[in-house]
Amino acid sequence: MDLLKTLHSRTSSPRLAGVVPSEEALEGLFQAAMRAPDHAQLRPWRFLLVSGDDRKALGDLFAKAMIEDSPELSSIELDKIKSKPLRAPLIIVAIASIQSHPKVPEIEQVLSAGAAVQNLLLAAYASNIGAMWRTGSMAFHKTVMEGLGLSNNEQIVGFVYIGEQQGKSKQIFPLDSQQYFKIWPKAQ
Numbered sequence: 001m002d003l004l005k006t007l008h009s010r011t012s013s014p015r016l017a018g019v020v021p022s023e024e025a026l027e028g029l030f031q032a033a034m035r036a037p038d039h040a041q042l043r044p045w046r047f048l049l050v051s052g053d054d055r056k057a058l059g060d061l062f063a064k065a066m067i068e069d070s071p072e073l074s075s076i077e078l079d080k081i082k083s084k085p086l087r088a089p090l091i092i093v094a095i096a097s098i099q100s101h102p103k104v105p106e107i108e109q110v111l112s113a114g115a116a117v118q119n120l121l122l123a124a125y126a127s128n129i130g131a132m133w134r135t136g137s138m139a140f141h142k143t144v145m146e147g148l149g150l151s152n153n154e155q156i157v158g159f160v161y162i163g164e165q166q167g168k169s170k171q172i173f174p175l176d177s178q179q180y181f182k183i184w185p186k187a188q
């Protein structure tokens with residue numbers, strides 16, 4: 001797909017099913033992610049791939065975290081939480097790995113990891129692979145971070161759900177760029 005067309009038309013795929021994309025297709029996504037802008041080439045990211053029955057282990061980890069916060073949760077609510085990672089055949093956990101650097105503060109490294117996720121989403125869209133960037137409270141929960149093996153210098157920037165899009169893409173409408181892009185100092 002033409003690059004600008006991809007950039008202008010990408011949408012998320014909230015409903016996903018099917019199989020995990022081929023290794024070759026995934027490699028195309030990974031290469032795109034790793035071309036994100038990255039001050040001082042710190043590569044401040046890493047990604048965990050969760051598929052098949054391992055998604056159930058991730059669901060169990062979510063449930064463990066939720067029970068810690070709300071021990072009164074019903075089994076129905078817990079089952080709902082456990083099933084979240086089953087919403088797609090593959091979940092890519094995107095992690096920002098912050099390194100100490102005199103010129104590259106933490107925010108720049110988190111932004112880089114976020115840009116890597118965006119590149120991955122764009123590559124997925126251009127490859128006709130459905131994708132959706134999610135976080136939710138589980139992304140910021142200590143128990144989830146520990147269970148996924150994050151170190152103290154790491155944070156989850158997203159759970160990227162990947163699979164085959166179910167249903168039609170949502171309709172998008174162009175935004176008025178003048179609302180967000182202004183000439184300075186003429187207009188405030």
Ligand SMILES: Cc1cc2nc3c(=O)[nH]c(=O)nc-3n(C[C@H](O)[C@H](O)[C@H](O)COP(=O)(O)O)c2cc1C
Nearest residue numbers: 010011012013114132133134135136137157158170
């Ligand atoms: C950091 C980040 C976290 C997000 N987390 C969620 C989420 O947990 N649940 C959700 O429905 N959408 C989440 N979104 C938004 C969706 O990924 C998506 O961008 C939004 O629904 C708009 O759809 P579009 O990408 O098709 O324009 C998140 C987006 C970002 C950038």
